[in-house]
Structure formats: structure tokens, C-alpha cells
Amino acid sequence: MTARIQVTPNPKRGDVIEIRIAIQHPMETGFRLDDGGRAIPKNVVNKLVCRYNNVEIFRAEMGSGIAANPFLDFFTVAEASGELVFDWIDDQGQTGSERVALTVTG
Amino acid sequence: MLKNIYRRGFLAQLLAVCAWPFAPARGADVGSESVEAMVRKVTGGAKVETGRVKLELPVLADNGNSVSLKVNVDSPMTPANYVKSIHIYAARNPRPNVANFYLGPRAGRAQLSTRVRLGGSQRVLALVALSDGTFWSATADVVVTLSACYDAT
Numbered sequence: 001m002t003a004r005i006q007v008t009p010n011p012k013r014g015d016v017i018e019i020r021i022a023i024q025h026p027m028e029t030g031f032r033l034d035d036g037g038r039a040i041p042k043n044v045v046n047k048l049v050c051r052y053n054n055v056e057i058f059r060a061e062m063g064s065g066i067a068a069n070p071f072l073d074f075f076t077v078a079e080a081s082g083e084l085v086f087d088w089i090d091d092q093g094q095t096g097s098e099r100v101a102l103t104v105t106g
Numbered sequence: 107m108l109k110n111i112y113r114r115g116f117l118a119q120l121l122a123v124c125a126w127p128f129a130p131a132r133g134a135d136v137g138s139e140s141v142e143a144m145v146r147k148v149t150g151g152a153k154v155e156t157g158r159v160k161l162e163l164p165v166l167a168d169n170g171n172s173v174s175l176k177v178n179v180d181s182p183m184t185p186a187n188y189v190k191s192i193h194i195y196a197a198r199n200p201r202p203n204v205a206n207f208y209l210g211p212r213a214g215r216a217q218l219s220t221r222v223r224l225g226g227s228q229r230v231l232a233l234v235a236l237s238d239g240t241f242w243s244a245t246a247d248v249v250v251t252l253s254a255c256y257d258a259t
Contacts, residue, residue, distance in 0.1 A: 016214035016215050017214075029200075029223070029254075031200065052212070055212070057209075057210060058207070058210075058213065059207070059208040060205060060206070060208075061208075062204075062205045063201050063203060063204060063205060064199075064223065065194070065199050065201060065203070065205065065222050065223050065224075066204065066223065067171060067172040067222060068172070070220070071220055071221050072218070072219070072220050073219035073220065074207075074213065074217070074219075075213050075214050075215040075217060076212055076213055076214055077212055077214035079212070
């Protein structure tokens with residue numbers, strides 16, 4: 001599973017920065033049928049965690065009510081240079097992980 | 107040959123759609139709990155006040171499969187006073203609890219955007235839990251032209 005992540009570039013210490021993440025995932029609801037009339041099993045990204053230098057800053061629990069290719073836009077305070085790590089998992093147990101380096105000035 | 111297979115698939119789907127009202131609900135989690143009960147589970151019966159929360163959704167959504175949603179909470183987001191969690195409910199969805207988001211004092215700004223699915227025109231509810239133990243909510247009415255979830259395509 002791939003994801004696109006955008007973080008406000010070159011923040012100063014104390015700035016509020018915006019984090020946007022879009023994960024490529026069908027977010028299958030479990031209500032759709034395939035060509036044979038069989039139900040396609042539910043499979044959604046049900047959990048996403050964002051850690052900033054190993055401290056959890058954001059967590060999302062999602063269901064079939066989130067659109068395909070889930071997109072999230074949230075904020076955090078730039079405190080120190082380091083790394084943002086995103087981890088997520090879907091109903092089939094498939095996990096995804098992405099990391100973004102962050103350089104904080106000032 | 108190809109045409110036959112296609113037709114068979116179509117007929118099977120048609121049958122399945124017709125049988126839909128009689129079929130057992132797919133997934134045990136569907137339609138088993140009301141939004142009120144879900145809210146009570148979060149609040150523990152505490153009073154939910156209106157205000158301080160802004161829920162932004164389009165008034166008219168052409169396609170229920172992807173509707174932009176934005177929640178903004180009036181909170182200083184300091185270690186002493188911050189937003190703990192944001193819960194989104196859409197009562198007419200087969201699974202009304204759309205999502206739960208957990209923030210903390212390090213968020214800096216109590217704002218969140220995402221894209222949701224809506225199974226029909228309805229009033230969407232955002233429930234916010236603050237660190238001081240109070241609960242706040244906001245609603246937004248959305249008219250959905252093409253609803254998600256129920257098209258068996």
C-alpha cells in the first residue's frame with residue numbers, strides 16, 4: 001500500500017504544521033457484489049497512527065464510512081527535527097508504513 | 107461467449123439485488139446500534155452541549171461516495187485544555203460510526219479534514235471530547251444526490 005504525504009516544508013520551532021496523507025486503498029464496504037453476485041468482503045484501513053519522534057500525535061479509527069483512498073488532513077506543532085512515522089493496517093491485516101523526515105529551524 | 111458470461115453475471119446481480127431486502131444483513135455490525143447508543147458509549151451518559159464545534163460539509167453532495175468533511179474545534183490546544191477525540195456519525199449509513207480521531211495537546215490546532223461516504227441525505231453529527239471532561243457537538247445537513255453503499259454495482 002502506497003501513500004502520498006505532504007507536510008508543511010521548513011517549519012520554525014513552535015510553528016503549527018499541516019500534515020496531509022492519502023493512502024491508496026479501495027476501502028471495500030462489504031456491500032458491493034462481484035459479477036457472480038457474491039459479496040465482496042469488507043476491507044478498509046481501520047487504523048492509522050502518526051508518531052512524531054516516537055510520540056503518538058494522532059490516531060484514527062476508520063470504518064466503511066470513509067471514502068476510497070482515505071485522505072486525512074491534521075496538524076501538529078513543530079517541536080524538534082526528526083521523523084514523522086505513519087503506520088496503518090486494514091481488515092485483512094495488511095500493514096503499511098511511511099516516514100517523513102522533518103527539519104525544524106530556530 | 108463473452109456476451110453470455112456478461113449476461114449471466116448481470117442476471118445474478120439482478121437476482122441478488124431483488125433478494126436484498128430478504129437477505130440477512132451482511133456483517134453482524136450493521137444496523138445493530140443506534141447513534142444515541144454510540145454517543146452514550148463515548149460520553150458515559152454525560153451531557154453533550156452544542157457549540158464550540160464547527161462541522162463543515164457541502165450543503166449538496168452530488169456523489170455520496172466522497173464528500174469532504176472538516177471539523178474545527180474552538181480550543182486553545184494547550185497541555186491543560188485540549189481536544190481528546192473527535193467522533194463522526196452518519197445515522198443513515200449502514201455503519202453510522204464513520205470514524206473516531208484521537209488528538210492531543212501536541213496537535214496545535216484542533217482541526218481535521220477527511221472525505222466520507224454518505225448513504226443518503228442526512229444530518230451528520232460530530233461529537234468532540236475535551237480534556238476537561240466536557241462533550242460538545244455540531245451537526246450539518248447534507249443533501250446527497252447519488253448515495254453510496256446501496257448501489258450493488
